[in-house]
Amino acid sequence: MGPRNSTHGTPTTKSPTNEGSSNSRIRACHTNDEWKNHFKEHKKKNKLVVIDFTTAWCGPCRSMEPVLKELSDKYTDVEFVKIDMDELPGVAAEYGIHVLPSFLLMKKGNQLDKVIGARKDELQNKIKKHRK
Amino acid sequence: MTVQASASSSSFTSFRIPSFAVRTTRSPQRSVILAQVEPSEKSVEIMRKFSEQYARRSGTYFCVDKGVTSVVIKGLADHKDQLGAPLCPCRHYDDKAAEAGQGFWNCPCVPMRERKECHCMLFLTPDNDFAGQEQAITLEEIRESTANI
Numbered sequence: 001m002g003p004r005n006s007t008h009g010t011p012t013t014k015s016p017t018n019e020g021s022s023n024s025r026i027r028a029c030h031t032n033d034e035w036k037n038h039f040k041e042h043k044k045k046n047k048l049v050v051i052d053f054t055t056a057w058c059g060p061c062r063s064m065e066p067v068l069k070e071l072s073d074k075y076t077d078v079e080f081v082k083i084d085m086d087e088l089p090g091v092a093a094e095y096g097i098h099v100l101p102s103f104l105l106m107k108k109g110n111q112l113d114k115v116i117g118a119r120k121d122e123l124q125n126k127i128k129k130h131r132k
Numbered sequence: 133m134t135v136q137a138s139a140s141s142s143s144f145t146s147f148r149i150p151s152f153a154v155r156t157t158r159s160p161q162r163s164v165i166l167a168q169v170e171p172s173e174k175s176v177e178i179m180r181k182f183s184e185q186y187a188r189r190s191g192t193y194f195c196v197d198k199g200v201t202s203v204v205i206k207g208l209a210d211h212k213d214q215l216g217a218p219l220c221p222c223r224h225y226d227d228k229a230a231e232a233g234q235g236f237w238n239c240p241c242v243p244m245r246e247r248k249e250c251h252c253m254l255f256l257t258p259d260n261d262f263a264g265q266e267q268a269i270t271l272e273e274i275r276e277s278t279a280n281i
Contacts, residue, residue, distance in 0.1 A: 057207025057221040059200035060253045063262075085224040092224045099251060100222045117251055 025072040026052070026080040030087050038081060043109040048131045049079040050123075051104040053097045055086050060118035061101040067120045071127060078131050105130050171209035179208040179218060179239075180271060183254060186240055187267040190248060192255035196264035199277040204254040205269070206278055208239050222252035 029035040042049050052068055054061040072080040085092045085100065095104055095111070103115040103123055112130050115123045183205055187193060194201040207221025217232040218239040225231045236242050243249040248257050256263035 053224070055207075055221065055224070057203055057210050058252070059195070059202075059204035059207070060222060060251070062203050063195075063197060063200050063253070089224070089226075093226060097224050100224060118253070 024069065025076070026068060026082050028082045028084075030084070032088060032090065035083065035088060035091055039109065042079070042106070046108060047077065047079055048112075048127065049081060049106045050127060051106065052080065052082045053085055053092060053095075053100060053102045053104070054082060055084055055100055058100045064101050064118045064120070067118075067123070071124060075127055075131060078127060169210070169213075171206050171213050175209035175212045176206060176274060177271060179205045179212065180269060180274060182218075182239075183208075184268050187255055190240075190244070190255055192248060192250070192257055192267075193263045194266050194269060195253045195256060195262050197262070198264070198266075198269060198273055200253050200262075201269055202274040202277040204252050205274055220252055 027038065029038055050068075050071075052061075052064070068080060068082075072078070083091055085097065097104075099116045101118060104111060105113040105115075105126055107130065113126045115126060183194075183201070204221060208218040211217065211219040211221060211228070211232070215229055215232040217235070219225070219228060219232045220237040220239055220241055223237055225237075231237055240255070241250075243251075244255060248255070250256065253262060
């Protein structure tokens with residue numbers, strides 16, 4: 001099962017059928033293998049990756065969905081990945097994520113920054129700062 | 133954290149959950165399956181009423197985007213179904229059952245009770261940019277705004 005593109009239109013990743021938009025740049029990782037493969041690829045590139053940690057029933061996560069879509073359309077040199085914490089709890093533990101939503105900014109496998117909570121401006125500013 | 137949780141007392145007594153109602157052993161695999169099940173209508177209604185009452189009691193307001201409110205109410209209902217307690221759905225826990233038993237993040241959580249801080253955006257103080265003007269939400273509104281989830 002390879003990585004799939006997500007519509008990011010709903011805060012859930014119940015099944016592949018819930019994701020269908022071909023123009024979304026937000027990649028949803030549903031399994032540990034998907035995440036590991038993505039991480040392996042990412043480490044080879046000098047490209048900023050924003051990881052969105054979310055769950056199905058998190059209100060503020062939902063409010064950030066259109067924001068993330070907007071940012072992913074605007075910053076096409078940045079990769080966006082979505083991880084549902086209920087699907088991949090191990091990844092959450094690995095990065096010490098507790099508050100949702102949280103956004104991790106990484107390059108070459110290294111964590112550069114973190115945004116905790118639905119803070120649109122802070123996220124945008126940090127993307128601008130780290131994308132070059 | 134433990135000290136704070138046990139020392140604080142909730143003013144919303146009707147939502148205290150007896151400890152025997154909290155399941156203490158659940159496999160991670162089961163958590164994954166249950167997390168994707170629609171919460172029961174009964175729990176959604178309980179949490180809807182609780183949210184309205186607690187907003188009025190605490191002088192807080194729902195988010196201007198009721199979709200946010202609806203998702204959180206359903207998340208609380210989902211945890212009530214799964215764990216026996218309305219554990220905050222806007223956090224990640226290594227052990228949900230243990231957290232529900234401990235009580236710190238059961239809604240209304242300790243930061244909300246003590247400082248009116250709800251990072252889930254369910255209860256917003258009037259000075260919050262996202263605060264609307266309502267302290268009421270209907271079951272219909274919840275259904276409509278979460279229909280595609």
